Amino acid sequence: xxxxxxxxxxxxxxxxxxxxxxxxxxxxxxxxxxxxxxxxxxxxxxxxxxxxxxxxxxxxxxxxxxxxxxxxxxxxxxxxxxxxxxxxxxxxxxxxxxxxxxxxxxxxxxxxxxxxxxxxxxxxxxxxxxxxxxxxxxxxxxxxxxxxxxxxxxxxxxxxxxxxxxxxxxxxxxxxxxxxxxxxxxxxxxxxxxxxxxxxxxxxxxxxxxxxxxxxxxxxxxxxxxxxxxxxxxxxxxxxxxxxxxxxxxxxxxxxxxxxxxxxxxxxxxxxxxxxxxxxxxxxxxxxxxxxxxxxxxxxxxxxxxxxxxxxxxxxxxxxxxxxxxxxxxxxxxxxxxxxxxxxxxxxxxxxxxxxxxxxxxxxxxxxxxxxxxxxxxxxxxxxxxxxxxxxxxxxxxxxxxxxxxxxxxxxxxxxxxxxxxxxxxxxxxxxxxxxxxxxxxxxxxxxxxxxxxxxxxxxxxxxxxxxxxxxxxxxxxxxxxxxxxxxxxxxxxxxxxxxxxxxxxxxxxxxxxxxxxxxxxxxxxxxxxxxxxxxxxxxxxxxxxxxxxxxxxxxxxxxxxxxxxxxxxxxxxxxxxxxxxxxxxxxxx
Ligand code: ATP
Numbered sequence: 001x002x003x004x005x006x007x008x009x010x011x012x013x014x015x016x017x018x019x020x021x022x023x024x025x026x027x028x029x030x031x032x033x034x035x036x037x038x039x040x041x042x043x044x045x046x047x048x049x050x051x052x053x054x055x056x057x058x059x060x061x062x063x064x065x066x067x068x069x070x071x072x073x074x075x076x077x078x079x080x081x082x083x084x085x086x087x088x089x090x091x092x093x094x095x096x097x098x099x100x101x102x103x104x105x106x107x108x109x110x111x112x113x114x115x116x117x118x119x120x121x122x123x124x125x126x127x128x129x130x131x132x133x134x135x136x137x138x139x140x141x142x143x144x145x146x147x148x149x150x151x152x153x154x155x156x157x158x159x160x161x162x163x164x165x166x167x168x169x170x171x172x173x174x175x176x177x178x179x180x181x182x183x184x185x186x187x188x189x190x191x192x193x194x195x196x197x198x199x200x201x202x203x204x205x206x207x208x209x210x211x212x213x214x215x216x217x218x219x220x221x222x223x224x225x226x227x228x229x230x231x232x233x234x235x236x237x238x239x240x241x242x243x244x245x246x247x248x249x250x251x252x253x254x255x256x257x258x259x260x261x262x263x264x265x266x267x268x269x270x271x272x273x274x275x276x277x278x279x280x281x282x283x284x285x286x287x288x289x290x291x292x293x294x295x296x297x298x299x300x301x302x303x304x305x306x307x308x309x310x311x312x313x314x315x316x317x318x319x320x321x322x323x324x325x326x327x328x329x330x331x332x333x334x335x336x337x338x339x340x341x342x343x344x345x346x347x348x349x350x351x352x353x354x355x356x357x358x359x360x361x362x363x364x365x366x367x368x369x370x371x372x373x374x375x376x377x378x379x380x381x382x383x384x385x386x387x388x389x390x391x392x393x394x395x396x397x398x399x400x401x402x403x404x405x406x407x408x409x410x411x412x413x414x415x416x417x418x419x420x421x422x423x424x425x426x427x428x429x430x431x432x433x434x435x436x437x438x439x440x441x442x443x444x445x446x447x448x449x450x451x452x453x454x455x456x457x458x459x460x461x462x463x464x465x466x467x468x469x470x471x472x473x474x475x476x477x478x479x480x481x482x483x484x485x486x487x488x489x490x491x492x493x494x495x496x497x498x499x500x501x502x503x504x505x506x507x508x509x510x511x512x513x514x515x516x517x518x519x520x521x522x523x524x525x526x527x528x529x530x531x532x533x534x535x536x537x538x539x540x541x542x543x544x545x546x547x548x549x550x551x552x553x554x555x556x557x558x559x560x561x562x563x564x565x566x567x568x569x570x571x572x573x574x575x576x577x578x579x580x581x582x583x584x585x586x587x588x589x590x
Contacts (some may be wrong), residue, residue: 007338011356018303021234023344026210032096037065038206049081049088051104068232069204070103076141140196141578146567151176154207172243173207216248219347227428229277238282252278271295286311293318358420366415369502375448394459394487411499451494454560458486463554486553492531499560501568
């Protein structure tokens, strides 16, 4: 969903995509596959949010500890799994829905627990500290990233617990640590987070699997062919991030994995550090994201940055293209974004880039088409003005209006809807202005003058075959109207051919297929019909000031179409021989 129309154009010029991980590169379908307690581990065999899946524990004691861990984690969550429309789905944060499903799989009635135990106090998830807390039913629970929670716990060896968490992360799992401490159920409610976090004991760790999206691999390959660098910028653990980046093929073997806290403080150094395709930056804060977007832009990149949280809004604003998640993102992120991914998928960004490039090229197509027309329409006026009004106007004001509004509009719309060229993503990003040298040369140096010259020729030939000789005073009345009709029809027919010529600045229309733009044939047919109506329906023709041309005028008008196609074909052939076509192709001009 494009929220800001200009973003489509900028998308086509994107040179660097900073993507997050969950939901964009992965499916955002979390499932607890392993849980660790100080007494042993539990394994879960089953994905999805269904309450039944095989859970194995090394001993009954571990099973009981696992239940305590799952209950505490579930109470410190607001997301849950729900049976809707015949299947179990996540409501709220999928990470927390997976914890709810895990608790059910251990035999806990989480729904009854939620109804029966209301939280006395909640500290929501803080993306900076990466943990959240709740005071509920005589205990305080803290849940969050292991490196954030484990140092708060005094009941076991910190290094050993972090080592276990590291092992789970290295398998690509998202890992949460859960800690708790008893609180007097009827005692005063602690007022600060520090009170809640004092004296915690670690209950255990949960490892969640989130399978990578299958379509990411081909989308990344398309980015690389298109000269676009891709970086993963995530709040998750570096090992989890690296494992997922490897699984989807984002990381090159030599690509570094950086951590937000260790990013260089100097912006120029930061820019050169992160300006690498395949780089992974983990444990980033929203401020890090903002700095990375700014640094890459300062290096001349056109940056697309994804984000879903409230705090991502500044980074989305800073990037050339802010991309928010339609399904999992917050309203604030969506408000700040230029583009909303309705399916959250990375491959949709790549499709957006392709559409952006196609739109950019299409604007150039119809610019060429319109400017050519303008040259042909302006020439009769210039000749009339330079002759001091002696040479009659070949095209009057109302005829020009009829051409602009009646016979050009549909073709221009059809050119704007030209399907993306097949190899649009096999070229470097589109750069430069819309009005580039190719557009100006073709409109003002080639096609425009050809259409203008044939228009004036049709006018003169019609006058001469009607009995006028050069040097004599110009005729008026029916003779002049018929000559003007010839000029009018010449512009119409030449522009019809020009619409097909403008479909590409390098490929001849026959090679593209005359009907491969499904709108163009109907558009030009309607326009030709319109021009015949305004020429042959006498009252309208009288208002416009023209009449049906003499045979010689018709002949020039009819030749003008093939002539435009021939000149266009010769130009494209000559440029391809000189290598000019390659150059324009490499600049993204199809
Ligand atoms: P991604 O790039 O994968 O979308 P992110 O940048 O959105 O990730 P966060 O969701 O902020 O990252 O998660 C950062 C860390 O916070 C995670 O590694 C996890 O340990 C912890 N975490 C995530 N969700 C929760 C949650 N609901 N409760 C507690 N801790 C969480």
